[in-house]
Amino acid sequence: MSTVRKPSARSFAKPRAWQRMLSGRRLDLLDPSPLDIEIEDIAHGIARVPRWNGQTIGAHIFSVAQHTLLVDTIARRQGPLDDKLRLAIMLHDAPEYVIGDMITPFKAVIGDSYKAVEQRLLAAIHLRFGLPPSLTAAQEKTIKQADRAAAYLEATKLAGFAEDEAKKFFGQPPKLSPALIRDYLTPWPAETAEARYLERFAKLCG
Numbered sequence: 391m392s393t394v395r396k397p398s399a400r401s402f403a404k405p406r407a408w409q410r411m412l413s414g415r416r417l418d419l420l421d422p423s424p425l426d427i428e429i430e431d432i433a434h435g436i437a438r439v440p441r442w443n444g445q446t447i448g449a450h451i452f453s454v455a456q457h458t459l460l461v462d463t464i465a466r467r468q469g470p471l472d473d474k475l476r477l478a479i480m481l482h483d484a485p486e487y488v489i490g491d492m493i494t495p496f497k498a499v500i501g502d503s504y505k506a507v508e509q510r511l512l513a514a515i516h517l518r519f520g521l522p523p524s525l526t527a528a529q530e531k532t533i534k535q536a537d538r539a540a541a542y543l544e545a546t547k548l549a550g551f552a553e554d555e556a557k558k559f560f561g562q563p564p565k566l567s568p569a570l571i572r573d574y575l576t577p578w579p580a581e582t583a584e585a586r587y588l589e590r591f592a593k594l595c596g
Contacts, residue, residue, distance in 0.1 A: 409488055417488060422511050424518035429591055432515070435487025437584035443491075446548040448577035454486050455583040457540060459590060460574040464564045465536035475529055476594055478521055480587075482533050485511035519595075539564035547575040 408418045411431040418426070433455060440451035462479050465471060471479075483491070485508045513523035525533075542560040545551035556563075566574075578586070 419488065419507060419511070422514035424514045427515055427518040429519075429588070432481075432484045432487045433584045433587045433591070436483065437580045437587060439486050439491050441491055441544060442549045445550075446544070446577065447550075448548065450577040450579050452544060452548050452577040453580065453583045454483050454491050455587040456574065456578055457544065458483055459583075459586060460540045460543070461533070461536045462590065463570060463574060464539045464566065465532060467564070467566070468532075468536060468539075471532070473594060474521060475532060477519060478516070478525055478529060479533055479536065480591055480594060481512070481515055481519065481521070482537065484515045536564075543571065543575055547571070548577070 407420045408416045410416050411426075411428065412434060413428045413431050415426040415428060415431065417423075436454035436458065437456075438451075439454045440446070441454060441457050442452065444451055446452045458480060461482070462476065465479055466476070488511060489504070489507060516523050538560045539562075542556045542563050543566075545556040545560060546553055546563075551559075553563075
């Protein structure tokens with residue numbers, strides 16, 4: 391005679407939806423509070439999150455932190471930016487310190503779930519640093535243009551894309567000096583990416 395096992399109390403327990411940061415903060419992914427967000431946690435995390443799922447050349451990963459500084463550099467050369475927009479650029483991939491950098495093809499596979507979590511986190515991050523929860527269409531366009539230009543350089547210099555293939559997905563390449571390309575497209579150690587990100591953020595925020 392078979393017996394039916396009763397579910398344990400643990401089986402009904404609510405799954406943990408928060409992450410403990412090195413600062414000691416506990417960030418709730420379902421209801422993120424701006425009070426639990428620290429720029430040091432963001433910098434530490436995104437300096438260790440790889441772009442392109444780690445499929446890049448070099449002795450180190452090409453991190454989200456280094457990508458962010460590249461996007462900021464490109465955007466500043468495309469036209470004048472106010473400090474609020476530059477701050478938004480510096481934070482545009484900040485949610486990835488919690489959820490990682492999911493490649494675009496996989497985002498297409500899983501649908502809107504990832505996007506909803508990402509947007510909640512980004513809204514909380516914006517509020518933490520004095521930005522509105524969402525940006526204007528013009529601001530979003532500026533960031534997207536610089537982001538795609540950075541992706542072109544990363545794709546062709548680091549991720550094995552041919553130039554024609556990269557143009558198809560990311561548009562025309564940006565105009566950067568060879569020295570800047572050499573610097574920003576040579577993957578840095580995580581400690582360097584973290585330090586340079588924090589340094590630029592500090593200069594921007596005074």
